[in-house]
Amino acid sequence: MNVFNKYRQAIEEIVKSLSTEGKLPAGLSLDRISIEPPRDPSHGDISTNVAMVLAKPAGQKPRNLAELVAAKLVDADGVDSVEIAGPGFINLRLAAVLWQQQIVEILTAGVAYGDTDIGGGQAINVEYVSANPTGPMHVGHARGAVIGDVLAALLAKAGFDVTREYYINDAGVQIDVLTRSAVHRFKQALGEDVGEIPDGLYPGEYLIPVGRDLAALEDDVISAAITDGDTKFVRDFVIDAMMTLIREDLSALGISHDVFTSERSLHENEAIGEVVFELEARDLVYWGRLEPPKGQKPDDWEDREQYLFRSTSFGDDIDRPLKKSDGSWTYFAADVAYHLDKFRRGFGEMIDVWGADHKGYIKRMQAAVDATTGSKAVLDVRICNLVNLFESGEPVRMSKRAGTFVTLREVVDQVGKDVVRFMMLTRGNDAPLDFDLKEALEQSRDNPVFYVQYAHARACSVLRNAVEHMPGLSVDDSTLAKADMSHLTDEAELALMRLLAGWPRLVETAALAREPHRIAYYLNDIAAAFHGLWNKGNEDVSLRFIIADHEVLTAARLAMVRAMAVVIASGLAVMGVKPVEEMR
RNA sequence: GCACCCGUAGCUCAGUUGGAUAGAGCGCUGGCCUCCGAAGCCAGAGGUCACAGGUUCGAAUCCUGUCGGGUGCGCCA
Numbered sequence: 031m032n033v034f035n036k037y038r039q040a041i042e043e044i045v046k047s048l049s050t051e052g053k054l055p056a057g058l059s060l061d062r063i064s065i066e067p068p069r070d071p072s073h074g075d076i077s078t079n080v081a082m083v084l085a086k087p088a089g090q091k092p093r094n095l096a097e098l099v100a101a102k103l104v105d106a107d108g109v110d111s112v113e114i115a116g117p118g119f120i121n122l123r124l125a126a127v128l129w130q131q132q133i134v135e136i137l138t139a140g141v142a143y144g145d146t147d148i149g150g151g152q153a154i155n156v157e158y159v160s161a162n163p164t165g166p167m168h169v170g171h172a173r174g175a176v177i178g179d180v181l182a183a184l185l186a187k188a189g190f191d192v193t194r195e196y197y198i199n200d201a202g203v204q205i206d207v208l209t210r211s212a213v214h215r216f217k218q219a220l221g222e223d224v225g226e227i228p229d230g231l232y233p234g235e236y237l238i239p240v241g242r243d244l245a246a247l248e249d250d251v252i253s254a255a256i257t258d259g260d261t262k263f264v265r266d267f268v269i270d271a272m273m274t275l276i277r278e279d280l281s282a283l284g285i286s287h288d289v290f291t292s293e294r295s296l297h298e299n300e301a302i303g304e305v306v307f308e309l310e311a312r313d314l315v316y317w318g319r320l321e322p323p324k325g326q327k328p329d330d331w332e333d334r335e336q337y338l339f340r341s342t343s344f345g346d347d348i349d350r351p352l353k354k355s356d357g358s359w360t361y362f363a364a365d366v367a368y369h370l371d372k373f374r375r376g377f378g379e380m381i382d383v384w385g386a387d388h389k390g391y392i393k394r395m396q397a398a399v400d401a402t403t404g405s406k407a408v409l410d411v412r413i414c415n416l417v418n419l420f421e422s423g424e425p426v427r428m429s430k431r432a433g434t435f436v437t438l439r440e441v442v443d444q445v446g447k448d449v450v451r452f453m454m455l456t457r458g459n460d461a462p463l464d465f466d467l468k469e470a471l472e473q474s475r476d477n478p479v480f481y482v483q484y485a486h487a488r489a490c491s492v493l494r495n496a497v498e499h500m501p502g503l504s505v506d507d508s509t510l511a512k513a514d515m516s517h518l519t520d521e522a523e524l525a526l527m528r529l530l531a532g533w534p535r536l537v538e539t540a541a542l543a544r545e546p547h548r549i550a551y552y553l554n555d556i557a558a559a560f561h562g563l564w565n566k567g568n569e570d571v572s573l574r575f576i577i578a579d580h581e582v583l584t585a586a587r588l589a590m591v592r593a594m595a596v597v598i599a600s601g602l603a604v605m606g607v608k609p610v611e612e613m614r
Numbered sequence: 615g616c617a618c619c620c621g622u623a624g625c626u627c628a629g630u631u632g633g634a635u636a637g638a639g640c641g642c643u644g645g646c647c648u649c650c651g652a653a654g655c656c657a658g659a660g661g662u663c664a665c666a667g668g669u670u671c672g673a674a675u676c677c678u679g680u681c682g683g684g685u686g687c688g689c690c691a
Contacts, residue, residue, distance in 0.1 A: 324615035565655035
């Protein structure tokens with residue numbers, strides 16, 4: 031079990047018993063107390079602020095209160111010593127046994143180490159990627175894809191019942207453009223002299239095979255339909271082809287979704303009309319005029335009546351239109367219906383992963399969820415900032431027109447999916463990210479992917495060597511778990527073990543904060559501790575992992591090394607990255 | 615004009631939802647291989663956490679204002 035939770039329980043019980051003894055008032059709220067590793071390791075293993083948090087409600091001085099709690103904490107299981115410091119922190123020093131025991135737990139649990147149940151099986155929907163089906167994915171899409179995918183995996187590890195969803199934007203004018211572009215390629219495939227691709231159509235070569243495939247079907251039937259202005263078949267065909275393309279791109283990144291929902295289907299099955307009808311009945315929709323935005327002058331501004339959702343009643347800045355001037359629903363209207371649909375499918379918790387350009391859309395969407403679900407659902411939107419692509423320090427300029435557009439597939443082919451996935455998590459999702467195609471493959475300290483993988487590979491290397499040098503030794507996890515861990519007493523070893531024991535807690539905090547990048551940083555810390563320990567062995571032979579004439583000591587150290595590798599593997603598993611066993 | 619995000623070492627960025635003396639990489643200076651993988655490690659220098667107030671035991675973190683940067687702002691998705 032999570033070491034920190036264990037002591038949270040202990041502390042909560044102490045507070046309660048102090049209450050029953052009359053030394054503290056009853057009914058104190060324990061919500062705000064923290065049980066965490068202190069920033070400065072010299073302060074001990076676990077630090078708590080109970081005394082300071084409860085001081086005011088209890089009407090006592092923090093340090094006096096700390097004395098009361100500390101006196102009882104001394105007797106808690108695994109506590110070596112208790113100190114009161116600063117304004118009233120209680121610092122616990124835990125017995126080495128406790129950390130040593132974690133090695134056993136890690137080896138027994140394997141990659142499942144860190145699994146928790148704070149999610150309590152609650153259903154949560156994560157919607158990500160949702161790229162328009164008008165062409166292959168580019169690097170920018172990849173960030174949202176990876177962040178969404180890893181966030182989903184993280185939540186699953188934390189005990190949530192996660193559904194990964196893709197919203198297909200298969201409606202609206204860009205689909206018309208796509209369809210016309212496909213028609214163009216179809217005619218071209220039939221040998222018609224179609225000339226240059228007209229302005230406004232998608233020029234990408236990825237549509238050529240679509241045209242060819244169409245032509246290979248019953249081309250005269252299709253031609254006849256097109257002449258009659260009926261492009262439905264082509265439209266469905268090309269959307270299908272684009273979604274296949276996108277699914278292939280995603281699959282190259284190791285991503286697959288549980289549910290695909292079509293925007294078009296919401297138009298066709300009247301879902302949008304129904305939601306709007308309900309909103310209208312509640313007077314949340316009206317015909318009205320909007321002020322033109324100040325500071326920028328839309329040259330084509332035309333003052334007209336619009337069909338508006340009263341999103342300002344739910345915290346938005348202005349009311350939002352539900353219909354376009356041609357009478358069709360806006361994208362927003364469809365999205366309102368879509369999110370209500372998710373709620374009706376049982377998701378009180380929804381997370382959308384969007385690009386930074388959609389930031390201004392958050393308030394209205396949350397307003398809509400609030401309005402349509404009667405505040406029973408919560409929508410959290412995670413924004414992914416831009417990815418700036420570099421090649422050896424030189425920015426890679428991307429332009430669809432100039433043909434210098436870099437697709438996701440090209441990047442994955444060049445550096446591999448694992449590198450792409452890891453790199454996308456080396457920044458907070460809201461911060462812009464520089465991605466250098468050359469550096470990503472570099473084998474050095476400043477490439478975090480390499481650095482973490484190197485630690486894992488080194489650990490595997492030690493185990494290989496051990497078997498070679500000490501033939502009697504068995505290094506499978508269950509045997510290593512039986513080693514006498516009391517030999518692990520060096521400060522650097524303890525430091526590593528404490529870090530490893532922090533993995534379950536990291537899973538919890540990162541999942542609750544919905545910040546998958548914390549995993550990458552944590553793994554980097556583990557790797558640093560391990561590389562440091564390794565090099566201590568270079569300077570002091572007695573600290574090496576393999577001590578030829580001391581089998582029990584060696585077994586304990588190998589157990590620790592293996593546990594380190596397991597935790598890295600566990601973290602990488604959440605990130606969807608395969609740990610490497612050697613890198614020569 | 616309004617909204618959202620950001621401002622932390624020379625550079626690129628973390629900072630455990632309010633904790634103690636603010637961290638890491640790069641770069642700079644100086645060290646460590648008769649090797650369990652030096653593709654690594656250790657040490658040093660480097661800071662008014664943009665600025666000013668406020669909230670409290672305690673603020674890089676929360677609130678207000680100012681300055682500076684980014685993004686978005688009816689009928690695109």
